[in-house]
Each structure stands twice: as C-alpha cells, then as structure tokens.
Amino acid sequence: MIINYIKIAFRSLLKNKGYSFLNIFGLSIGITCASLIFLWVEDEVSFNTSFPNQDQVYYVPTNQNYEGEWRTFYSTPGPLAKDMLNEIPGIEKATRSSSEERLFKVGDNSITKRGRYADADFLDIFSLKFIEGNRETAFTNPEAIVLTQETAEQLFGKGEKALGNIVVVSNKDNYLVTGVIENLPKNVTFPLDWVAPFERYSDGAEWMTEYGSNFSDTFVRLSPEANFETVDGKLRQFMQQKDDDNDSYAFLHSIKDWHLRSKFEGGEIVGGRITYVRLFTIIAFIILLIACINFMNLSTARSEKRANEVGVRKAMGSSRSRLITQFISESLILAFIAALVSVVFLAVLLPQFNLIIEKDLTLGLGNPIHILVLLSITTICGVFAGLYPAFYLSSFKPVEVLKGLKVSQKSANVIRKGLVVGQFTISIVFIIFTILVYQQIQHAKNRELGYDKEQLLSMRIDREFIPKFDVIQKELIRTGSVKNATLCNSELTSGGNNGSGFTWKGGTDTEDVLISFRNVTESFFETTGMVIIEGRGFNKNHEIDSTSVLISESLAKLMGDENPIGNIIGRGDDRLEIVGVVKDYIYGDMFSTSDPVLFMNYPPYARYMFIKTKDGVPMDRALSDIETVLKTHNPAYPFEYTFVDDTFNAKFKNEQLVGELSQIFAILAILISCLGLFGLAAYTAEQRSKEIGVRKVLGASISGIVKLLSKDFLKLVGISIIISVPIAWYATYSWLQDYAYRIEINWLVFVIAGILAVVIALATVSFQAVKAAIANPVNSLKTE
Numbered sequence: 001m002i003i004n005y006i007k008i009a010f011r012s013l014l015k016n017k018g019y020s021f022l023n024i025f026g027l028s029i030g031i032t033c034a035s036l037i038f039l040w041v042e043d044e045v046s047f048n049t050s051f052p053n054q055d056q057v058y059y060v061p062t063n064q065n066y067e068g069e070w071r072t073f074y075s076t077p078g079p080l081a082k083d084m085l086n087e088i089p090g091i092e093k094a095t096r097s098s099s100e101e102r103l104f105k106v107g108d109n110s111i112t113k114r115g116r117y118a119d120a121d122f123l124d125i126f127s128l129k130f131i132e133g134n135r136e137t138a139f140t141n142p143e144a145i146v147l148t149q150e151t152a153e154q155l156f157g158k159g160e161k162a163l164g165n166i167v168v169v170s171n172k173d174n175y176l177v178t179g180v181i182e183n184l185p186k187n188v189t190f191p192l193d194w195v196a197p198f199e200r201y202s203d204g205a206e207w208m209t210e211y212g213s214n215f216s217d218t219f220v221r222l223s224p225e226a227n228f229e230t231v232d233g234k235l236r237q238f239m240q241q242k243d244d245d246n247d248s249y250a251f252l253h254s255i256k257d258w259h260l261r262s263k264f265e266g267g268e269i270v271g272g273r274i275t276y277v278r279l280f281t282i283i284a285f286i287i288l289l290i291a292c293i294n295f296m297n298l299s300t301a302r303s304e305k306r307a308n309e310v311g312v313r314k315a316m317g318s319s320r321s322r323l324i325t326q327f328i329s330e331s332l333i334l335a336f337i338a339a340l341v342s343v344v345f346l347a348v349l350l351p352q353f354n355l356i357i358e359k360d361l362t363l364g365l366g367n368p369i370h371i372l373v374l375l376s377i378t379t380i381c382g383v384f385a386g387l388y389p390a391f392y393l394s395s396f397k398p399v400e401v402l403k404g405l406k407v408s409q410k411s412a413n414v415i416r417k418g419l420v421v422g423q424f425t426i427s428i429v430f431i432i433f434t435i436l437v438y439q440q441i442q443h444a445k446n447r448e449l450g451y452d453k454e455q456l457l458s459m460r461i462d463r464e465f466i467p468k469f470d471v472i473q474k475e476l477i478r479t480g481s482v483k484n485a486t487l488c489n490s491e492l493t494s495g496g497n498n499g500s501g502f503t504w505k506g507g508t509d510t511e512d513v514l515i516s517f518r519n520v521t522e523s524f525f526e527t528t529g530m531v532i533i534e535g536r537g538f539n540k541n542h543e544i545d546s547t548s549v550l551i552s553e554s555l556a557k558l559m560g561d562e563n564p565i566g567n568i569i570g571r572g573d574d575r576l577e578i579v580g581v582v583k584d585y586i587y588g589d590m591f592s593t594s595d596p597v598l599f600m601n602y603p604p605y606a607r608y609m610f611i612k613t614k615d616g617v618p619m620d621r622a623l624s625d626i627e628t629v630l631k632t633h634n635p636a637y638p639f640e641y642t643f644v645d646d647t648f649n650a651k652f653k654n655e656q657l658v659g660e661l662s663q664i665f666a667i668l669a670i671l672i673s674c675l676g677l678f679g680l681a682a683y684t685a686e687q688r689s690k691e692i693g694v695r696k697v698l699g700a701s702i703s704g705i706v707k708l709l710s711k712d713f714l715k716l717v718g719i720s721i722i723i724s725v726p727i728a729w730y731a732t733y734s735w736l737q738d739y740a741y742r743i744e745i746n747w748l749v750f751v752i753a754g755i756l757a758v759v760i761a762l763a764t765v766s767f768q769a770v771k772a773a774i775a776n777p778v779n780s781l782k783t784e
Contacts, residue, residue, distance in 0.1 A: 022676070023294060025338075027385070029291065029672055031374075036346065038373060039361045051188075056223070057255040058220050060084075062249065069266070070266050071264075077210065077211040080218055088238065091226070093220065094218065094220045099114065102114075103462065104194075111155065120138070122195060126219075132162060133163050139178070145175035146194060147179075162180050189259050190217075257272075280661065286426055290423050293422060294423075331382045333382075346363055356657070420713075424724075429724045429728045431666050431670075432728035433728060436736075441659055445648075445649075447741065456645070458647065460608060461609050472485070480614070480625075485523065487608070493644070499571075504559055515596050516587075519605035521601070531582065533553065534564075536579055548578075550578070551596065554594075555597065565578060590652065591740060591742065610644070
C-alpha cells in the first residue's frame with residue numbers, strides 16, 4: 001500500500017512539473033531559512049554550556065543608586081570575594097578577576113593576548129581542563145601563568161612542551177608556565193587566553209582592598225546543597241554591613257543568564273539576547289508558514305485536475321481516509337524532496353550567513369539532533385501543508401465528478417484568497433520593519449557625536465609606553481601623515497571609569513551624580529575633534545595643570561546657571577579647579593544620553609593612544625609611517641590598531657543584525673509569496689483561457705485583459721496592506737521603546753511598503769496575464 005502511494009505521488013509530481021517545482025522551491029526556501037535561524041538559536045542558547053555545575057556558578061554584579069535610579073554594574077570591590085567565602089554559608093568557591101590584555105614574548109616571538117588575573121578558585125569554578133600541569137598546584141607559585149593550548153602553541157610551537165618555561169609579559173615581567181588548559185569554545189561569555197594569580201595584578205595596591213572601589217569581576221560557586229534564595233538574600237545585605245555609607249548591593253547572576261539575560265533596568269533583569277532568540281524563532285515559523293501556504297494554495301487551485309481521479313477511486317471502493325493518506329503522503333514526499341534541496345542551499349549559504357552573524361556555525365549533519373530537527377521540520381511542513389488539500393480533495397462526490405458536473409470551489413476560493421492575504425500581510429510587515437530598523441540605526445549613527453571619528457586610530461598601550469609619548473608624538477607629526485596624537489584611559493566610545501561623591505559650590509545632592517573620568521594629555525581635544533566651548537584646554541606642561549580639570553557641558557548644567565570656570569569641584573581631600581567646558585559627546589549607549597564627564601590631565605592612567613591622520617594622506621602610507629615610528633620606540637610590541645569608526649559601528653551590532661536578517665527574511669517572504677502568486681496567476685489564466693479567447697474575438701485589448709486578470713490579485717494585496725499597517729506599527733513602536741534616542745514612525749514608510757508590495761505583486765501576476773492575453777484565441781476556442 002505504501003509503495004502504491006509513493007508511485008502515485010511521483011506520477012502526480014511528474015505530471016505537473018511546473019507546479020511541483022514551485023512547491024518544492026518554495027518549501028526548500030522556507031526550510032533553509034528556518035534551519036539557518038535554528039542553527040543560530042542553538043549557538044545562542046548553548047553559551048557557557050561547556051562549563052559544568054551550571055546550577056551552582058554565578059557572577060556577582062552590583063546595583064548602585066544614582067539620583068534615585070538603580071543602575072547595574074559588572075564590577076565589585078576587591079575584598080568582596082574573600083569576605084563572601086568566609087562569612088556567607090553556601091558559597092563554596094569565590095574569586096576576584098580582572099580581564100586584561102598583555103604582550104607575551106618568548107625569544108623573538110611576540111603576541112598580544114587577552115586573559116584574566118584571578119584567584120586560584122577561578123580554575124575550580126570553571127573546571128578548566130588541564131593538558132599540562134594540574135589545577136591543584138597551578139597557582140602555588142605567585143609568578144605562575146596558565147596558558148590555553150592555542151596560546152602555548154603560538155609561543156612555543158605546536159607539539160612543544162610549555163610547562164616549566166618562562167614567558168616575558170609586557171616586555172618586563174617573567175612568568176612561569178605552570179599549566180596548559182584546553183581552548184575554551186567560542187560561545188562563552190568571558191573568553192580568555194591565559195590566567196595568572198590576581199596578586200600579580202593588584203601588586204599591593206591599597207585601593208584594591210577597599211569597599212569603596214569597584215573594579216573587579218567576582219565569580220562564585222555555591223555548594224550543591226545551598227539554597228539560592230538564602231545565599232542571594234544574604235549577599236544583597238552584605239556590602240552595606242561592610243560599609244555603612246554604601247547603599248549599593250551585590251546579587252547573584254546565574255551562568256545560564258550571562259549571555260541571554262544580561263540587560264538590566266532599575267536593578268532587575270529586563271531581557272537581553274533572549275529577545276532576539278524569541279523574535280527570530282517566531283520568524284522561522286512564520287517563514288515556514290508562508291511556504292506551507294503556497295502548497296495549500298497550489299494544491300487546492302488544481303483540484304479540478306484531480307477531481308476525476310478522486311471520483312474514479314471512490315467509485316472503485318477507496319475510502320476517504322485512504323485518499324487523505326494518499327494526498328498527505330504526496331505532500332510528505334514533496335516536503336522531503338524540498339528538505340534535500342534545502343541541505344544543498346544550506347551548504348552554499350551557511351558561509352555567507354556566518355559572515356553576517358559573525359559566528360562559525362556548521363551544518364553538522366553528523367549530529368543526531370540536527371538530523372532530528374530537520375526531519376521534524378520536514379514532517380511538520382509536509383503534514384501541515386497537505387492536511388487541508390487532502391481533506392478538501394477527498395471530499396469530492398464521485399457521482400457529481402463522473403457526470404462531468406463542475407466541482408464547486410467557493411469555499412476553497414475563499415480560503416485560498418485568505419491565505420494569499422496572509423502571505424502578503426507578513427511580507428509587508430517585514431518590509432516596514434526592515435525600513436524602520438534601518439532608519440533607527442542611521443538616526444543614531446548620524447546624530448551629533450561631539451567628536452570626529454573619521455581617520456582616527458586607537459591603539460592599546462602599556463604603561464612603559466607613557467614616558468616615551470612626548471617624543472613619539474613629535475615624531476609622528478614630523479612624518480607629515482599625522483595631524484596629532486593623544487593618550488586616554490579608555491576607548492573613546494566606551495563608558496570607561498566612573499564614580500560619585502563629588503561636591504561643588506552651590507550644588508545640592510551632588511554626591512549621587514555618577515561622573516565618568518577621562519585621564520588625557522593636552523592634545524586630546526584637538527586629536528579627537530572635541531570642542532571646548534568655554535575656557536581653555538590643558539597646558540603642555542602636565543605639572544601646571546595637575547589640579548585643573550575640564551568638564552562636559554552636561555556637568556556644567558548640573559552646576560547651575562553661573563559660569564563654571566574657576567569653580568572648585570571636590571572629592572574627598574581633592575580640590576580641582578574647572579578651567580574649561582567641553583561640548584557633550586556620545587559614548588557607551590549610542591541610543592541614549594551619556595553621563596557627565598570630568599577630564600583630568602593625568603597621563604599615567606592612560607591605556608590607549610589615539611592618532612589622527614591628515615586629510616588627503618593615503619591611509620596605507622599613514623599606517624606605514626606610524627608603524628615605523630612605533631617600532632623604533634617599542635620594537636617588542638606588534639603594530640595593532642583599530643579604527644574608531646569601526647569601534648563606533650560595532651556599537652550597533654545587535655541592531656544591524658536585526659536589520660540585516662529582517663532584510664533577508666523580507667526578501668525570502670516576498671519571494672515565497674510571489675512563487676505562490678505566480679502559480680495561482682498561471683492557474684487562473686488557464687481556467688479562463690476560453691473566456692479570454694472570446695473576449696479577444698470580440699475586440700478586447702491586451703491591456704484590458706491584463707487588467708481583468710490582475711485586478712482580483714491586486715485587491716487581495718490591498719487588503720493585505722490594510723491589515724499589515726497596524727500590525728507593523730505596533731511591532732515597530734514596541735521595539736523602538738527600548739531606545740531612549742529613537743526615530744518617530746513616519747507614515748511615508750507604510751506608503752512606500754504598500755507601493756512596493758503592489759509593484760511586486762503586479763510584476764508577478766502581469767507575466768502570466770500578458771502571456772494569456774497575447775495567446776492565439778483559436779487554440780482555446782477550437783474545441784468549442
């Protein structure tokens with residue numbers, strides 16, 4: 001019986017090659033799109049799953065209150081980890097940690113790697129797997145360092161033993177390799193290339209032992225029998241018990257939430273990447289739904305072609321259940337053929353998809369879960385797409401069919417039109433959403449930044465670089481390729497260091513204001529293009545301006561209406577004189593306002609150098625000149641840099657991902673919808689061929705016939721536009737509420753999307769309409 005079903009199914013597919021192709025192609029696109037999304041979702045939800053003890057490992061953020069608002073920070077005081085471990089029952093392991101980038105040198109081989117200074121418990125909390133050495137003794141030596149396998153191979157060579165060798169770090173300190181661990185997978189929230197004892201980082205710094213200084217990451221592992229609510233409750237009160245003046249509190253953030261639920265508002269988790277995981281999962285099913293709608297439409301549209309078959313088989317004794325089974329079998333066979341085609345599409349498209357999402361996903365057909373998911377998608381599509389056509393086709397009455405009576409298609413026509421409306425409604429929503437996401441990104445990118453990011457290079461520097469800066473700066477300018485150079489303690493677009501507790505004349509409740517610090521050289525404003533709107537900049541003699549500061553425009557406004565120049569801003573025993581006001585600039589969250597900034601002329605804290613190249617100088621020449629100067633003074637350090645505009649663009653990574661994928665999904669949704677519309681238009685033209693022939697004989701024009709055949713479909717698209725507009729408005733309006741700096745939704749977007757949908761539908765239908773209109777009427781009327 002099953003073999004018979006398969007034979008009949010293949011005969012039907014081969015008999016209707018054109019319609020079979022449209023169905024297979026449409027379904028394969030839907031399955032391909034859904035598979036790509038599910039591969040991305042799988043990677044997103046598998047972040048940090050390589051670490052064991054998922055129910056016991058936590059990060060410790062802090063909630064701090066500024067101006068009546070709770071704000072969440074990923075930093076804690078240095079002594080918190082040790083005190084928690086000693087005083088809060090249920091905490092089994094605890095560690096301080098700080099992520100740093102360092103230069104590693106072995107002989108003439110130099111590489112820059114990012115890793116972590118941490119306490120010994122760090123190795124246990126994350127159960128790092130040792131290839132050389134062992135976890136218990138790795139940090140017994142204070143000069144120890146543990147390398148990943150990749151880092152060890154880059155330094156010592158593949159196959160060479162790294163254990164017991166010396167690595168020179170930052171061109172001055174010797175570290176002893178006491179272990180080599182397996183490389184961490186790419187889908188971890190806190191990647192690293194090395195781990196070294198935290199004491200080597202703190203180096204006896206007193207401020208790192210105080211509760212008033214938040215600077216380190218803190219990780220903990222609870223004991224298996226510990227109760228999360230109990231430990232978390234005690235931790236939330238712990239910092240206030242240690243420091244009466246501290247109204248901040250720490251809490252536990254599960255390893256399961258580090259990647260997907262990392263967005264906080266008002267001190268509570270409000271979302272994160274999980275929003276995009278849910279969004280794209282829904283989109284995957286929507287694309288599959290559109291593809292299934294195609295199948296339903298084309299199958300029911302050609303019902304008359306199979307009416308005689310149904311009538312004969314029923315007359316021969318075939319039951320309705322057998323006919324339903326037959327038609328669903330045909331649908332499943334078609335779906336499985338589409339799945340095979342989609343595997344080919346996936347193999348071709350996955351590399352390009354990886355470029356868009358910046359991941360390294362693999363098809364993984366050897367993975368049983370991947371095979372199971374693909375088979376599940378295919379089976380669901382096959383059954384769902386074939387269910388309605390099967391019940392509809394099997395409902396024909398054999399007496400009416402065999403007498404040659406016309407099969408009534410009123411209900412089928414209504415459903416078919418409804419499905420077309422549904423397809424185009426979804427497509428139009430995608431078009432509108434794509435346009436508005438693009439506008440939102442451009443809106444943020446084109447806002448007044450307060451600095452000039454073009455032709456501006458950023459380089460990470462080490463402390464030993466700072467004393468040489470004045471000489472390096474002069475030589476860079478002397479090359480003729482560089483306009484200026486400067487030092488700063490943070491990236492231009494990042495939040496950097498911040499703090500509160502400041503006071504100034506005439507201010508009330510000023511200690512709750514969070515202010516960012518920028519430790520810069522005097523050339524900072526000229527190099528970055530920031531504008532000093534009042535007062536002056538720093539003097540070239542750093543000592544003269546050791547107690548002078550510049551403030552941002554927003555901080556000046558907080559100080560009141562009076563001119564802030566000459567005002568004294570204090571913090572503890574420090575008294576700093578304001579000598580200038582800088583126009584506000586955007587950093588951190590590109591879609592929001594930035595905290596006030598305090599600029600200090602204190603280069604020893606600098607960690608980055610910014611270089612502005614001259615206009616008109618080719619960038620390759622400028623880079624060559626810069627490299628020559630830097631290699632002269634720092635030969636051990638590799639020439640590594642980033643462009644500030646690239647760093648700026650990376651701030652829109654999530655939004656650009658949504659925009660690019662929405663664009664792709666919109667195109668695919670339209671393509672699948674047009675495939676169905678194309679097939680329906682062809683069927684309609686075929687059904688009305690005699691009518692068209694009569695009209696042509698009676699003098700109807702080609703344009704008139706095209707209009708006749710097209711108007712019904714355009715009506716359906718018009719209904720789709722009416723339905724899609726409120727849906728798209730609500731979806732985009734809700735999405736935009738997450739951004740403080742956002743666009744206003746313009747009604748022209750809906751007009752453009754509607755016109756685009758009409759043009760696409762008209763182009764799709766017109767091909768078949770023109771083909772039918774120019775056909776020779778003799779061919780369609782000769783049988784009459």
